[in-house]
Amino acid sequence: MAAATGAPISINRRMIAAGTFILFGLIDIFVFGLFAHHGDATFVLTVSGSPVSVHVPAAPVAYVLGSLSIAIGLFRTVTDPGPVVKRLSIAAVLLFFVISLLCWAYAGSAIPLNVVNLLQSTMNLSIPLVLGALAGCMCERSGVINIAIEGQLLLGAFAAAVVASTFGLWLGLLTGSLAGGLLGALLAVFAIRFLADQIILGVVLNVLAAGLTGYLNDRILVTRPDLNSGLTFNAVKIPGLGDIPIIGPIFFDSTIFLYIMYVMIVLVQVGLFSTRWGLRVRAVGEHPTAADTVGIRVLATRYRNVILGGLIAGIGGAYLTVGSVGTFTKDMSSGLGYIALAAMIFGRWTPLGATAAALLFGFANSLQATLSTINVPIPSYILLMAPYAATIVAVAGLVGRVRAPAADGKPYVKA
Numbered sequence: 450m451a452a453a454t455g456a457p458i459s460i461n462r463r464m465i466a467a468g469t470f471i472l473f474g475l476i477d478i479f480v481f482g483l484f485a486h487h488g489d490a491t492f493v494l495t496v497s498g499s500p501v502s503v504h505v506p507a508a509p510v511a512y513v514l515g516s517l518s519i520a521i522g523l524f525r526t527v528t529d530p531g532p533v534v535k536r537l538s539i540a541a542v543l544l545f546f547v548i549s550l551l552c553w554a555y556a557g558s559a560i561p562l563n564v565v566n567l568l569q570s571t572m573n574l575s576i577p578l579v580l581g582a583l584a585g586c587m588c589e590r591s592g593v594i595n596i597a598i599e600g601q602l603l604l605g606a607f608a609a610a611v612v613a614s615t616f617g618l619w620l621g622l623l624t625g626s627l628a629g630g631l632l633g634a635l636l637a638v639f640a641i642r643f644l645a646d647q648i649i650l651g652v653v654l655n656v657l658a659a660g661l662t663g664y665l666n667d668r669i670l671v672t673r674p675d676l677n678s679g680l681t682f683n684a685v686k687i688p689g690l691g692d693i694p695i696i697g698p699i700f701f702d703s704t705i706f707l708y709i710m711y712v713m714i715v716l717v718q719v720g721l722f723s724t725r726w727g728l729r730v731r732a733v734g735e736h737p738t739a740a741d742t743v744g745i746r747v748l749a750t751r752y753r754n755v756i757l758g759g760l761i762a763g764i765g766g767a768y769l770t771v772g773s774v775g776t777f778t779k780d781m782s783s784g785l786g787y788i789a790l791a792a793m794i795f796g797r798w799t800p801l802g803a804t805a806a807a808l809l810f811g812f813a814n815s816l817q818a819t820l821s822t823i824n825v826p827i828p829s830y831i832l833l834m835a836p837y838a839a840t841i842v843a844v845a846g847l848v849g850r851v852r853a854p855a856a857d858g859k860p861y862v863k864a
Contacts, residue, residue, distance in 0.1 A: 477546060478519075482508045485511060490552040493561045493565075494565060502561060507556030567819055574811040575807050576710050579804050581601075583714065584601065584633075584758035586796075590734045591733050592858070596651025596652055601765075606768075607628070607666070608628035608763075611677065613770070614678040622682075625766050628763050629759045644860040659780055679776045681771055682772055683704070704768075717800040730754060747861050
């Protein structure tokens, strides 16, 4: 009976995916192709020095890429490929859509698109998203839902800005991480010790962080601008690697936060999936009763992971101030914590998957910022919607069936 009811669901989902691909292909052809200005789109592949320019005929490229997207959609209507092929098809259609959009936007324009700058911006804008998504993985793999990533980012940004202005950047970075960990500790206590509803608790902590930082900003930082002086870390170029054409400026010439992000991705991925500690964490998130039976300290594991997740998210919050603009402003996280949560879900609760999803959302944010600087016939508020629209489309339409850890969000009470 289950098989009989499962087949139509699978077919319907396959048809929805195929229809989405075909729709993207039609937009490539009948919007970006037909309405492209005359002339080529110019893409520049260097940051400084002698630029390497690539001239692309806008309309023909949009026609070809749109046709390929339609072909992929038709392929999906008649076959049900494996997970790897599905993900590659999603990536291909999205890539074709973005290239067609850029060709349409820059066709005949006197201003070329600097691809390296676009990708540099993507990496930088993705830092708080990646760190927030990793924090979510740490928490939810142990069985605790962390909706409070937004608050951890915001509190980390505030603490980092104030302490950096007084005691220096490195202490500001450390304090921002500790502020996120403090909010993580509150989440852990109320979720694990007092068995509070974890979703409601996370929302309450976000409101608490927004209200507290907003109040302190108005009462202290407005009257004491020396506590919000705008100090930021300088870019650190990795010798040798930073000189590699195209790749070097994108991945190896940035602030310390980008390199911290690399380290955290490796540590969380290896820790959760290649160590005994990670095996125990995942056992607690899947079946805490069985884990307790074999001697794993379930509650201690959850406390530890939630606090560690808060520390990681706090680093992402510190980036928003001492790694980027320098000064704190009210509600400056602007929903990044919720996007990070969506990236974790889109990445199927795995650090590498969450990182890839966060990079996708970071690219959407970078793209809207880039397009807003040229005269594209798209209202600015539509462009500002791009990262959030990408989040909704990804989670609702492209993520497919996902399964959270079995004990995620379920309090554990030892018998």
